[in-house]
Amino acid sequence: MLTLHHLEYSQSFRILWLLExxxxxxxxxxxxxxxxxSLAPDSLKTLSPLGTAPVITxxxxxxxxxxxxxxxxxxxxxESDLRPVVGDLDRTQYLFWLHTSQGTMMTFMTMDTVFQxxxxxxxxxxxxxxxxxxxxxxxxxxxxxxxxxLQRAELDLGNKPWFxxxxxxxxxxxMSYAMESAKYRGYITEEYxxxxxxxxxxxxxxxxxxxxxxxxxxxxxxxx
Amino acid sequence: MLTLHHLEYSQSFRILWLLExxxxxxxxxxxxxxxxxSLAPDSLKTLSPLGTAPVITxxxxxxxxxxxxxxxxxxxxxESDLRPVVGDLDRTQYLFWLHTSQGTMMTFMTMDTVFQxxxxxxxxxxxxxxxxxxxxxxxxxxxxxxxxxLQRAELDLGNKPWFxxxxxxxxxxxMSYAMESAKYRGYITEEYxxxxxxxxxxxxxxxxxxxxxxxxxxxxxxxx
Numbered sequence: 001m002l003t004l005h006h007l008e009y010s011q012s013f014r015i016l017w018l019l020e021x022x023x024x025x026x027x028x029x030x031x032x033x034x035x036x037x038s039l040a041p042d043s044l045k046t047l048s049p050l051g052t053a054p055v056i057t058x059x060x061x062x063x064x065x066x067x068x069x070x071x072x073x074x075x076x077x078x079e080s081d082l083r084p085v086v087g088d089l090d091r092t093q094y095l096f097w098l099h100t101s102q103g104t105m106m107t108f109m110t111m112d113t114v115f116q117x118x119x120x121x122x123x124x125x126x127x128x129x130x131x132x133x134x135x136x137x138x139x140x141x142x143x144x145x146x147x148x149x150l151q152r153a154e155l156d157l158g159n160k161p162w163f164x165x166x167x168x169x170x171x172x173x174x175m176s177y178a179m180e181s182a183k184y185r186g187y188i189t190e191e192y193x194x195x196x197x198x199x200x201x202x203x204x205x206x207x208x209x210x211x212x213x214x215x216x217x218x219x220x221x222x223x224x
Numbered sequence: 225m226l227t228l229h230h231l232e233y234s235q236s237f238r239i240l241w242l243l244e245x246x247x248x249x250x251x252x253x254x255x256x257x258x259x260x261x262s263l264a265p266d267s268l269k270t271l272s273p274l275g276t277a278p279v280i281t282x283x284x285x286x287x288x289x290x291x292x293x294x295x296x297x298x299x300x301x302x303e304s305d306l307r308p309v310v311g312d313l314d315r316t317q318y319l320f321w322l323h324t325s326q327g328t329m330m331t332f333m334t335m336d337t338v339f340q341x342x343x344x345x346x347x348x349x350x351x352x353x354x355x356x357x358x359x360x361x362x363x364x365x366x367x368x369x370x371x372x373x374l375q376r377a378e379l380d381l382g383n384k385p386w387f388x389x390x391x392x393x394x395x396x397x398x399m400s401y402a403m404e405s406a407k408y409r410g411y412i413t414e415e416y417x418x419x420x421x422x423x424x425x426x427x428x429x430x431x432x433x434x435x436x437x438x439x440x441x442x443x444x445x446x447x448x
Contacts, residue, residue, distance in 0.1 A: 049320075049376050050328060051369065061316060068323040075310045086299045092285060096273075099292040102327035104274060107334055114335065118361055126353060133354060137342055145275065152273050 003027040005047060005055040006215070007040050009222035011066050011106075011177045012054030013215055018070060018173050020214070021207035022077050028214060038222060066177075067102050070170050082170045090165025093156060097163040101174035105149060108142050109181040116224070146187055150195065153179075157194040161201060168205060176202060180220045227251040229271060229279040230439070231264050233446035235290050235330075235401045236278030237439055242294060242397050244438070245431035246301050252438060262446060290401075291326050294394050306394045314389025317380060321387040325398035329373060332366050333405040340448065370411055374419065377403075381418040385425060392429060400426060404444045 004019060004026055006012045010033075019026050031044045031053070045051040050064045056072075063069055074083045084090040115134040122130050153175075156163065164171035179195070182188050188195050202208055228243060228250055230236045234257075243250050255268045255277070269275040274288045280296075287293055298307045308314040339358040346354050377399075380387065388395035403419070406412050412419050426432055 049372075050324075051372055052328075063316065063320060065320055065323045065327050067327055068319040071319045071323070072316060075315065078310070086302070091299065092287065092296060095292040095295045096287060096289055099289045099295070099326065100274075102323065103289050103291055103330070104276075106327070107331045110331055111335060111338065114361065114365065118357065122357060126357075129350060129353070130357060133342065133346060133350075137338065141338065148273075148275055 001025075001027055001058075003029060003057045005029050005031065005044060005053065005057070007031045007044055007053035008033055008215070008217060009219065010040075010053045013211065013220045014066055014173050014177055015054045015056065015069055015073075016215060017176065017208055017211040018073060018082075018170065020211045021082065021168070021173070021205075022073065022080055024073070024077075030215075033222070067098065067174055070098075070174060074170060081167060082164075082173075084164060084169060090160075090167075090169070093160070094164035094169055094171045097153075097156075097171040098174050100149070101171070101178050105146075105175070105178040105182070108146050108149075109178055109185075111142060112138065112181075112185060143187075146182065150182070150188060150192055154192045154194050157198045161198070163198075172198075172202060177220060184219070184221050184224075225249075225251055225282075227253060227281045229253050229255065229268060229277065229281070231255045231268055231277035232257055232439070232441060233443065234264075234277045237435065237444045238290055238397050238401055239278045239280065239293055239297075240439060241400065241432055241435040242297060242306075242394065244435045245306065245392070245397070245429075246297065246304055248297070248301075254439075257446070291322065291398055294322075294398060298394060305391060306388075306397075308388060308393060314384075314391075314393070317384075318388035318393055318395045321377075321380075321395040322398050324373070325395070325402050329370075329399070329402040329406070332370050332373075333402055333409075335366060336362065336405075336409060367411075370406065374406070374412065374416055378416045378418050381422045385422070387422075396422075396426060401444060408443070408445050408448075 004015055048055040048064045055064050056069050084094045119131045160166050162168050162172050163175050228239050255265055272279040272288045279288050280293050308318045343355045384390050386392050386396050387399050
């Protein structure tokens with residue numbers, strides 16, 4: 001039996017959403033973060049090949065890495081239209097956003113998370129200085145690149161309603177966590193109306209609603 | 225005509241290697257990094273949707289993001305066995321490493337690069353302190369996770385010769401840049417003999433050799 005090992009407030013929400021959208025049969029095990037460190041519990045760290053969420057188990061297979069899990073699950077549902085097939089006009093845009101979600105956008109978000117975690121942990125005597133250095137790195141390095149990416153998202157979502165083109169696809173599911181993180185951190189301002197419309201469409205999608213119900217949290221990302 | 229816009233010492237070497245392995249017909253335009261800042265020239269930044277390398281142009285299509293380009297090109301060569309098909313026993317391992325290359329491993333390498341670039345640029349009065357903070361972050365956060373990933377690579381490459389299983393695949397091409405970066409930074413020690421054998425196999429692969437010849441550089445990654 002397929003089992004999703006879901007860590008609260010984490011990237012694994014996407015797999016929960018995907019399973020709901022596919023109408024899959026699966027077991028769901030929810031793991032709580034440590035209330036002090038916010039890290040995943042050891043039981044999940046030990047299970048996962050990389051010590052991270054999401055993880056799925058399926059018979060003898062133990063698989064980590066969000067987009068690998070997405071492709072693995074889509075392989076099992078060839079009738080699903082969540083992955084535009086070769087030759088489909090939406091295929092190129094789909095591939096771009098599917099891979100950009102983890103290859104570029106989550107890298108920025110992870111860096112942002114690391115900076116905040118480090119700034120919290122350094123001795124208070126140097127905290128102000130470290131925060132200032134990280135602020136400059138964010139302003140000069142992360143923000144301009146993220147803006148370029150969001151402008152591209154705004155353009156594409158203005159032309160077609162979803163990241164993968166005319167229909168909801170796995171590219172939207174892949175992008176959801178990075179987009180929610182970017183919104184939570186104030187990067188998706190009112191300059192991006194098409195991105196905000198996309199959030200609305202996503203939040204209203206029936207499979208998203210039922211994944212939210214199973215997740216039971218207000219937010220997809222960990223509140224700071 | 226398909227054109228690869230290749231930035232020297234960058235992730236775009238992988239696309240050059242893929243095109244050679246596919247025996248594709250393509251134009252190659254090589255861009256030099258700025259000798260002071262080491263950044264890509266404006267001509268490439270303007271062309272790329274994200275301001276990054278690699279970029280390919282194909283008729284009206286302009287595409288960035290390494291793994292998106294890899295999937296896009298593989299779509300055009302259905303007879304190639306560089307992407308194990310659904311049902312192939314190697315498919316799961318292939319998907320894991322293809323996505324892990326950018327989704328996890330390159331995130332660590334990018335963070336490492338950013339730390340080094342920042343440490344170089346801060347005023348010398350605080351340079352020692354900043355270097356120490358980054359060193360601690362690397363030791364506590366990046367290194368343990370990277371080791372877990374490399375141990376998994378070592379296990380998989382001990383069982384089968386390539387990241388995608390029994391044959392050279394796009395997973396090897398995707399992993400090549402992150403692995404070369406990790407090796408260059410001293411992370412791939414002699415504790416990983418199967419990883420070193422993989423490097424040897426990769427460097428001896430005829431398509432890799434001819435990509436190297438077209439690239440003309442000693443190293444895939446930018447020497448520090």
